[in-house]
Amino acid sequence: MAVTIKDVARAAGVSASTVTRALTAPELVHPATRDRVRQTAATLGYHPNRAARGLITGRTGNLGLLVPDLGNPFFPSVVKGVQARAHEGDYAVFLADTDEDTAAEIGLVRRLSKQVDGIVLCSPRMTDDELRTLAADTPLVLLNRRLARVPSVIPDFAEAMRQAVSHLAALGHRRIAYVAGPRVSWANRERVRALRAAAGATGVEVVEVGNVMPQFEGGVAAADQVLAAGVTAVIGYNDLVALGLLNRFTARGVRVPGEISVLGFDDIAPAAMVHPSLTTVALPKEQAGRAGVDLLLQLLEQPDRPAVRRELPVQLMVRGSTGPIPR
Amino acid sequence: MAVTIKDVARAAGVSASTVTRALTAPELVHPATRDRVRQTAATLGYHPNRAARGLITGRTGNLGLLVPDLGNPFFPSVVKGVQARAHEGDYAVFLADTDEDTAAEIGLVRRLSKQVDGIVLCSPRMTDDELRTLAADTPLVLLNRRLARVPSVIPDFAEAMRQAVSHLAALGHRRIAYVAGPRVSWANRERVRALRAAAGATGVEVVEVGNVMPQFEGGVAAADQVLAAGVTAVIGYNDLVALGLLNRFTARGVRVPGEISVLGFDDIAPAAMVHPSLTTVALPKEQAGRAGVDLLLQLLEQPDRPAVRRELPVQLMVRGSTGPIPR
DNA sequence: TTGAAAGCGGTACCAA
DNA sequence: TTGGTACCGCTTTCAA
Numbered sequence: 001m002a003v004t005i006k007d008v009a010r011a012a013g014v015s016a017s018t019v020t021r022a023l024t025a026p027e028l029v030h031p032a033t034r035d036r037v038r039q040t041a042a043t044l045g046y047h048p049n050r051a052a053r054g055l056i057t058g059r060t061g062n063l064g065l066l067v068p069d070l071g072n073p074f075f076p077s078v079v080k081g082v083q084a085r086a087h088e089g090d091y092a093v094f095l096a097d098t099d100e101d102t103a104a105e106i107g108l109v110r111r112l113s114k115q116v117d118g119i120v121l122c123s124p125r126m127t128d129d130e131l132r133t134l135a136a137d138t139p140l141v142l143l144n145r146r147l148a149r150v151p152s153v154i155p156d157f158a159e160a161m162r163q164a165v166s167h168l169a170a171l172g173h174r175r176i177a178y179v180a181g182p183r184v185s186w187a188n189r190e191r192v193r194a195l196r197a198a199a200g201a202t203g204v205e206v207v208e209v210g211n212v213m214p215q216f217e218g219g220v221a222a223a224d225q226v227l228a229a230g231v232t233a234v235i236g237y238n239d240l241v242a243l244g245l246l247n248r249f250t251a252r253g254v255r256v257p258g259e260i261s262v263l264g265f266d267d268i269a270p271a272a273m274v275h276p277s278l279t280t281v282a283l284p285k286e287q288a289g290r291a292g293v294d295l296l297l298q299l300l301e302q303p304d305r306p307a308v309r310r311e312l313p314v315q316l317m318v319r320g321s322t323g324p325i326p327r
Numbered sequence: 328m329a330v331t332i333k334d335v336a337r338a339a340g341v342s343a344s345t346v347t348r349a350l351t352a353p354e355l356v357h358p359a360t361r362d363r364v365r366q367t368a369a370t371l372g373y374h375p376n377r378a379a380r381g382l383i384t385g386r387t388g389n390l391g392l393l394v395p396d397l398g399n400p401f402f403p404s405v406v407k408g409v410q411a412r413a414h415e416g417d418y419a420v421f422l423a424d425t426d427e428d429t430a431a432e433i434g435l436v437r438r439l440s441k442q443v444d445g446i447v448l449c450s451p452r453m454t455d456d457e458l459r460t461l462a463a464d465t466p467l468v469l470l471n472r473r474l475a476r477v478p479s480v481i482p483d484f485a486e487a488m489r490q491a492v493s494h495l496a497a498l499g500h501r502r503i504a505y506v507a508g509p510r511v512s513w514a515n516r517e518r519v520r521a522l523r524a525a526a527g528a529t530g531v532e533v534v535e536v537g538n539v540m541p542q543f544e545g546g547v548a549a550a551d552q553v554l555a556a557g558v559t560a561v562i563g564y565n566d567l568v569a570l571g572l573l574n575r576f577t578a579r580g581v582r583v584p585g586e587i588s589v590l591g592f593d594d595i596a597p598a599a600m601v602h603p604s605l606t607t608v609a610l611p612k613e614q615a616g617r618a619g620v621d622l623l624l625q626l627l628e629q630p631d632r633p634a635v636r637r638e639l640p641v642q643l644m645v646r647g648s649t650g651p652i653p654r
Numbered sequence: 655t656t657g658a659a660a661g662c663g664g665t666a667c668c669a670a
Numbered sequence: 671t672t673g674g675t676a677c678c679g680c681t682t683t684c685a686a
Contacts, residue, residue, distance in 0.1 A: 052663035
């Protein structure tokens with residue numbers, strides 16, 4: 001059986017209340033008592049039961065984290081950031097993978113909400129209304145999704161697209177394709193919008209292909225349509241899609257970037273592992289995770305503060321998959 | 328404020344005890360009462376607070392999961408398996424990434440143990456003694472690690488190496504390199520042992536290079552030593568290392584498999600994304616996660632049953648990175 | 655078949 | 671500065 005506060009109290013010859021104080025409000029107890037209690041607790045290997053504590057304080061010391069698909073390396077990076085920051089604040093993390101399933105998402109939030117102080121929702125697929133309903137019950141922070149009156153962390157999509165399109169335009173491309181991700185993805189809609197703006201500003205023509213799943217296979221499936229569209233460059237919804245395009249082009253003997261340039265988003269690890277390596281716009285991942293926890297902890301401290309929206313910087317990583325237009 | 332059992336009791340005109348029974352032991356309450364209570368609970372959106380329940384039942388309904396590095400796609404796959412099986416059993420999962428840090432590993436187990444019913448330890452780096460100490464306090468299941476009297480799930484390493492070496496031998500390779508992973512990795516020691524056995528049986532000579540970190544960069548770093556060793560094939564500790572080798576070979580203009588064959592372990596997603604694609608021995612990942620939870624739940628049911636050890640099958644995936652010896 | 659009361663491991667408040 | 675007591679939300683006797 002685990003050692004409880006009573007065991008410590010008995011061993012130290014004090015009451016349970018004093019043990020609590022010695023551990024959580026040291027200034028309220030006599031130094032000698034405090035030291036004795038702490039010493040005893042350490043010897044016995046006492047660690048307070050957070051669940052029991054949470055019952056009365058209303059704080060569990062746990063955070064929830066939902067991601068759509070751990071199979072996409074983007075999300076493990078976010079998870080790492082969340083974990084790192086959470087542990088610094090002495091929080092533990094409940095993680096759930098929703099498998100891109102909206103219903104599962106809602107159920108998991110409900111399920112988790114009792115056991116955690118707040119939840120970081122990464123790239124949620126549910127509707128704005130559903131989100132708002134949940135946010136009314138549980139402290140929520142959104143990653144890669146914007147919603148009025150809910151704290152959120154988002155990459156600077158507009159800037160990301162500007163960098164991508166400017167790069168291609170500078171290489172001489174005038175007609176490019178965009179392989180779209182899931183229609184329910186807020187990030188996809190944002191990217192489309194930003195792309196149109198950036199393309200308009202640079203006089204580049206855009207052909208949309210898709211929608212596809214935000215996975216390698218989605219890119220593979222879209223590749224032939226892209227080739228048929230008569231473009232000299234293609235931007236994938238994310239790196240996985242771009243890697244799928246790259247793979248299919250190579251398999252068909254289409255030279256990259258000799259005949260077509262390929263560009264992705266995210267900068268996941270495999271982007272640097274392939275040959276040619278993938279030019280991509282690096283989105284903050286660990287950093288976004290950390291920022292999400294920051295906002296959540298703020299929200300827990302001051303529930304009534306107006307919701308903060310944090311926009312994080314992005315950076316184009318020029319690698320081997322983009323080059324001058326074929327001539 | 329969340330709805331509690333009292334709210335339901337009041338709304339349904341019964342006592343809290345009856346609500347509990349209606350929900351957890353339906354046969355003990357009158358069908359009419361049961362239905363009314365359940366209906367009320369549903370309307371109010373009542374979900375029992377698992378922490379409070381755990382306080383009295385000793386069961387939290389939570390499982391812990393520790394992995395060394397979510398950045399290696401192998402582990403997210405395992406996580407998916409664990410989650411899937413856990414949710415089927417109505418358990419939630421606490422995940423922690425230890426960043427390959429032994430001290431963090433131990434601390435996290437201690438930290439988690441109060442909040443969960445049991446812990447799945449994936450590829451733990453700590454020593455046998457440390458493991459055994461923890462296992463005495465907390466129900467533990469090991470993945471990719473074997474330890475007497477502790478339930479464990481491991482891939483059939485011996486068979487994996489046999490398949491790998493036989494494949495290379497059949498292609499004519501007689502002198503191959505092995506790029507070793509971390510010295511503290513049990514899996515690495517097992518692979519070395521299995522490799523020696525398999526090599527001895529087939530008359531293949533093995534050169535060991537390393538140890539390196541089990542990452543892409545480790546493979547990149549080892550590649551030149553491998554070339555200098557005068558071998559015609561190389562087996563990486565895992566796919567990330569093999570991908571690093573592949574990348575560096577390609578960058579140096581060394582043709583794969585024309586001049587050297589490359590083989591990995593794990594079958595992570597990026598192995599199929601590169602060109603040439605990576606020949607690898609597929610280890611069970613989701614399946615291992617599921618099996619781990621199975622064993623843990625068994626252990627919770629029958630704590631005194633002798634520890635089960637489950638060995639899972641493996642399969643060589645022949646792809647583009649291995650071929651006949653150069654001539 | 656149901657309700658009252660006790661208690662799981664803590665913390666917070668009040669009184670001493 | 672300390673101890674006693676009530677209570678967080680829930681389950682489990684025990685009696686009715």
